[in-house]
Amino acid sequence: MGITDMQEAFYYRECAAAHENSPLGLHYAMFLPTINKQATPEQKKKWLPLAENYKMIGTYAQTELGHGTFIRGLETTATYDPKTKEFILDSPTLTSKKYWPGCLGKTSNHCVVMAQLYTQGKSHGPHMFMVQIRSMEDHSVLPGIEVGVIGNKFGYGTNDNGFLSFDKLRIPRENMLMRYSQVGRIPRENMLMRYSQVSRIPRENMLMRYSQVHEDGTYVKPQNAKLAYGSMVLIRSSIVSDAARGLAQACVISIRYSAVRRQTEAYPGGEEPQILDYQTQQYRLFPLLASAYSLQLAGKYVFNTYLEVNDQIEKGNLESMPELHALSAGLKAFSTYEASAGIEVCRICCGGHGYSQASGLPKIYVDVVPGCTYEGENTVMMLQTARYLMKCYSRAKQGQKLPGFVQYIGQNLNKKSCMSEEVALGCLVMAYEHRAARLVEAAAMRMQSLIQGGKKQHEAWNGSSVQLFWAAKAHCHLFCVKNFVDAIQAKSLSSKTVTVMKSVCQLYGVHGILENLGEFMQDGFFSGEQVGYLQRKMLALFENIRPNAVALVDAFDYPDMVLGSCLGRYDGQVYQALYDYAKSAPMNQTEIHSTYYKHLKPLINPETTSDAMQFAKL
C-alpha cells in the first residue's frame, strides 16, 4: 500500500479490516521492531530490506507449550559449534515446542526465536536468533523444522497462531541478534570500538559493535540481560492505546445505540424513553466512556515514555529501564483488564442485539481480551510492577528521592481527605495517592512481618502477592487518574470543552473510588459524609454528561467501517441495518435449507422420506 509510517499503516489496516487480526500482525508488531531494536547494523542492513519488502515475513517465537510467562524457563536450546561457527537449534522436549506465536502456522517464512544460549558448555540464558523456517522459493517447510497451526481459538480466527519445533537445526553464528553489549570502560585508543567488548575482537567484527559469541565461542554478556526483553516492552507500551481504542469503540456503539433504542413506558400511557435516560444505563456506560478517555491519555503517555527511554537505552543509558518496565507492565495489565471488562458491559447494555455479530461488539471483545494474557499475563505483569514499588518503598524509607509518578510512596498516611461537596480534582488525586501509598506500605509491612516470622524471601513474596497485586493495581489507577487530571488542567481547551471534559475526568475519579470504597475507607481516610458527597456528585455528573454523551463518543471519530456495527452507525438507522444484516445471512439465500430434507422431513413427513433420500443424494 506504499504507506511508510507504521502508525498510518496500522490505521489503514484498521479501516480495511477492523479487529480482523492480520496474518501479518506479528510481522509488523514484533518481527520488524525486533530486527530494528535488537539486531546489529550489519544484521539490519541484511534483513531489514527483505523484511520491509515482504520477502522475509516473520513472527516472534518465544512461548512454548510448557512456558510462556517464565522466559528463563524456556527449553529451546541454541548451542554454539565453534568448529562450524554455527548455532544448533533444538527442541529437546515436548514442552519445548514453540506454541502460540502469531502468524507462525502458515504465513511466516522466518521467525525470531527466543532460545537458551549455550556456548563452551555454559548456559547464558534466553537470547534471540533469526531462523528461516520456510523456503523463500515455494514456502515449503525447511528440513529440521516442524510447523503448523494450533487449531481454533477463543477468537483471533484470522491469525494462524502456530507451533514450531527444531530437530538440531544449524544456523550461522551471524543469526544471533547481537546488539546490546557489556560496554565496560575502554581506553581512549579503543574509542573506535566503543561498543565492543571487554576483550579485543578480530577487525572483521568491527561492525558487530555488540555483545556476541565470538568465533571461538567466547560469550560476552550485554550491559543488562533484560535488554533482550525490549520487544515485549514496546508491545506492552502499545497495548495500552490498543485497549483504549477497543473500549472507546465499544462505548461509541453502546452509547449511540442507547440514544436510539427506546424501551418501556416511563409511566403508564407515556412514551418509551431512550434507554440512555435510564440512570442505571448511565451508571454502566458513562464511567466506561470516562475510562476510554483516561486510557487513551495513558496510552499516549506510556508510548511516549517508551520512545524517550528507548532512545536513552540505544545510547547506552539504561537508568530508566526499571521505571519503564514497571510502568509498561502495570499499565498493560490495568488497561486490558479495564477495557475487556468494559467492552463486555457495553455489549450487555445493548440487550439481545449486543449478542449479535451485527453489533460489532463480539469482534472487539475477542480482539482486546487476549491482551490480558499475551505480552505478559496480567497478574504477572502487575507483580512485576509491585516488585518495583517495593524497591521504591524501601528507598523512600531510607530518605531517598523517588522519580516521577512514584513520589507519593512513603508519604505521611495520617492525613484525612479534603473532599467537599465540590469534589475538587486535587482532592481526587490526593485520595488515589493516599490509597496507593497505603496499599504499598501494607504490602511491604506484610512482607517484612513474614520474613521476621522466619519465612524465606520467596515465601514472603508469595505470601504477600495478593496485597502486592492490590498495591500495583492502585498505583496504575492513580497513574490514570492523575494523568487525566494533569491533561485537563494543562490543556488549553475552550471553556466549554474544559467544562465537559472536567466532568468526564471527575466521573472517572469519583466512580473509581465508589467502586473500590473499601480500599479508600479502610483507614478512615474518608468519612461517611464525604462518601455521600461522592455518591451525590456521581449522580449529578450523569445528568451533566447526558446532553453531551453522543457528542463525546462522536468525538472519537471512528468511521462506521471501523466500528462494523449496525447498532453504532453514525446515521442511527439501527433497525433497517439489523434487518438488512439478517436478510443477507447466507442461510437465508434459500427458503428451505438443505438439511430439512435430510434431517427434518423424515421426522415430520416420514411417508415421503424417499423423496428426501433422493434429494440427499443430489
Ligand SMILES: CCCCCCCC/C=C\CCCC(=O)SCCNC(=O)CCNC(=O)[C@H](O)C(C)(C)COP(=O)(O)OP(=O)(O)OC[C@H]1O[C@@H](n2cnc3c(N)ncnc32)[C@H](O)[C@@H]1OP(=O)(O)O
Ligand atoms: C499497534 C498495536 C499493537 C498492540 C497489539 C499487538 C497485537 C499483537 C498480538 C499478539 C502479540 C503477543 C506476543 C507475545 O505474547 S510474545 C511473548 C510475550 N511473553 C511475555 O511477555 C513473557 C512475560 N514474562 C516476562 O517478561 C519475564 O519472564 C518476567 C515475568 C518479567 C520475569 O523475567 P525474569 O525472570 O527474567 O526477571 P525477574 O522477575 O527475575 O526480575 C529480574 C529483574 O529484571 C527486571 N526486568 C524484568 N523484565 C524487564 C524488562 N522487560 N525491562 C527491564 N527490566 C526488567 C525486573 O524488574 C527485575 O529487576 P529487579 O531490580 O527487581 O531485580
Ligand SMILES: Cc1cc2nc3c(=O)[nH]c(=O)nc-3n(C[C@H](O)[C@H](O)[C@H](O)COP(=O)(O)OP(=O)(O)OC[C@H]3O[C@@H](n4cnc5c(N)ncnc54)[C@H](O)[C@@H]3O)c2cc1C
Ligand atoms: C492471542 C495470543 C497471541 C499470542 N501471540 C504470541 C506470539 O506471537 N509470540 C509468543 O511468543 N507468544 C504468544 N502468545 C503467548 C503468550 O505470550 C503467553 O500465553 C503469555 O505470555 C502467558 O504465558 P502462559 O500462557 O504460559 O501462561 P502461564 O504463565 O502459564 O499463566 C497461567 C496462570 O499462572 C499464573 N502465573 C504464572 N506465573 C506466575 C507467577 N510468577 N506469579 C503468579 N502467578 C503466576 C498466571 O497469572 C496465570 O493466571 C500469545 C497468546 C495469545 C493468547
